Amino acid sequence: MMALSAAQNSRTHQRLSSQRWSSLNFDQVNVLGDDASYGHTGCVNTxxxxxxxxxxxxxxxxxxxxxxxxxxxxxxxxxxxxxxIIHTGHGANIFNAHMLPYSSNIATVAGDGQVRVHEVGEIAHTGPPATSQLDSRHTCIRRLRCHDNRIKRIVTEDSPHLFLTVSEDGTVRQHDLRTSHECDYSSCPPPLTKLNFELSTISLSPLTPFHYVVAGESENGYLFDRRQAGRFLMEERGMVENGMTHCVRRFGRPDGSFDPHSTREHITGARISSQNGHEVLLSYSADAVYLYSTRDEPEEEDMASRSPPLSPNHGAAKPTSSKRPRDDSSSDEDEDMAMDNDDNASDDEGPDLFFRKPKVSAPDEYAGVPMILPRARFAGARNVDTIKDVNFLGPDDQFVTSGSDDGNFFVWRKDGTLCGLFEGDGVVVNVIEGHPHLPLIATSGIDTTVKLFAPVSGPSTFSRMDAAERIIASNARQSKISRKLRRHDLAALLAAVVSDENTNVQCNHQ
Structure with missing residues (x-):
């Protein structure tokens, strides 16, 4: 009887939560960090x-x-x-932080190329009467330098010991806290994946933990499978073997959905649904958000004339197999400087202080891997100025969300319909995270605060749906200008950025 009652309560809670999500009448309900006694003093990146x-x-x-x-x-x-408040000791901006499951350990990654693991004990669980200041000299139990460029994201696994990181050095690495090693770039365990371009995002779903998606300075996203299926079978299917993992699918866009003359392709965010394990979101810089499914059949060369099942706001058809040149320029590590970095690094040291090696363009080594085209396209947000994540929202991942350079965050239904538009930051929204159970959304960006959004019974003060057409049109114009500047006058663009940095306080986290 008790089990039946618990099941009924769970279904009731899920139904009520879905009802509160359905209207998307959300409003800002709290601002974290606007108190002078605590809060961040720079952009909130994660x-x-x-x-x-x-x-x-x-x-x-x-x-x-x-x-x-x-x-x-x-x-x-x-x-x-x-x-x-954990003073992590990183020598550059923190890009990602996660608490490892079944533990009190928090893993952080930053622009200094380091992974740090902090033991916070029961402070995080019970909490002292007032805010405690934790120094990395007491909390940091592991400092890893396996990557040789900026580390952008962490993916936790169903373990207190294992997690993945992705870096601009083009690698994905798995870290096991049960083993130790000296990071000298020869004794570190080999990476799970190594690509010939910068990576900036990774995602896996707890429902399909053997799959993960990576993306970065490329026109495609890549799905890797950690299961060992046999070398000959993989080769017979035209797939390329890479370390411990296999690239089994690419995610791309059809011709006409992007600027064919673009010299720089970049995917800023990737997310696999935690509710179904097969839907994948990719957010393209200076373009839109695209929805894919790992269950879809890849496009074949003789199917090039078939239009993909995109939403009405997409104006394209054929898949692409041609490669466009990229103007790749990045950075690498000044190794001695990174290794000598201590816990008292100056606050004005940017991430580029550590990595300055220019990168060279390289062909797609997975060009022969089958490509999946998108199911839907979500347009309206502007993703040019910073590196924006992308996410699902709702108890069934029924919504898609992205931040925008205009300080708003957009929410769409899966059919591409815009159903929510909210002011989430004074400048740019980069991160949006929905609560695992409650109809509660946390957002952050250039501001030093974190905003919380939840359903309200009355009108929403921070909703911008009444100005949606104007905002979308403005974003489209600004994105078009940015693409033209990239293509025709890169020098002018750089001069404008330098001028803007000299006159405004900007977030340099990405």
Missing amino acids: LSWARDGELLLSGGDDRTVQIWRMDPAVEHDYPFVCRS
């Missing part, structure tokens, strides 16, 4: 929910990770307060 949504982690340019926890003693509908 948000992640931990302990089944009890905790919210934030990290950013000030190189701290802040742990926010609900406090019933605070008189607020969403009483998240900062309980711990």
Whole structure:
């Protein structure tokens, strides 16, 4: 009887949650970090929910990770307060932070090319009466330098010991805290994947943990399979073997959906659905967000005339197999400087201080791997100025969301219909994370604060749906200008960026 009651309560909770999501009448319900006693002092680059949504982690340019926890003693509908501030000791901006499952360890990655693991004990769980300051000299239990360029993302696994990281050195690495080694670039375990261009994003789903998607300075996203299926079978299917993993699919766009003269392709965000394990989102710089499915059959050369099942706001047809030249320029590590970095690095040291080796363009080594075309396209947001993530929202991942350079975040239904548009930052929204159970959304970007959005009964003060047409048109014009500048007058663009940096406080986290 108790089990039946629990199941009924779960279904009731899910139904009520779905009803509150359905209208998307959300509004800003709290701002974390606007109190002078705590909060970040730079852009907030990463948000992640931990302990089944009890905790919210934030990290950013000030190189701290802040742990926010609900406090019933605070008189607020969403009483998240900062309980711990970890001074991580990173020498550059923090790009990602996650608490490892079944533990009190928090892994962080940054522009200094380091992975740091911090043991926070029960402070994160129970919390002291006031905000505690934790120094990395006491909390940092592991410092890894297996990557030789900036590390952008962490993916946790169903283990307190294992997690993946992706770096601009083109590699994906798995770290096992049960083993130790000296990072001298020869004794480190081999990477799971190594590509010949910068990688900036990775995602896997708990439903399909053997699959992960990576993307970066390429026109395609790549699906890798960690299961060993046999070398000869893989070769017979035309797939390329790479270390411990196999690239089994590419994700691309059909001709006409992008500027064919573009000299720089870049995917800024990737996400595999945690609810179904097969839907994949990719966010393209200066373009739009695209939805794929690993269950779809790849396009064949003789199927080039068939239009893909895109939403009505897409105006293209044929798949592409041609490769366009890229103007690749990146950075590598000044190894001695990175290795000598200590916990007292200056706050004005940017990530480019560590890595300055220019990169050269290279052909797609997986050009023969079958390509999947998108199911839908989500347009309206502007993704040019910073590196924006992409995400699903809702209890069934029924919504798609992305931040925008205009300070808003967009929410679409799976058919491509815009159903929510909210002001989420004073400048740019980069990160949007939905609570694992509650109809609650956390956003961050250039501002030093974290905003929380939840359903409200009355009108939404921060909704911008009434100005959606104007905002979308403005974003389209600005994106078009940016593409023209990239293509025809790169020098002018760089001069404009330098001028803007000299006159405005900008986030340099990406």
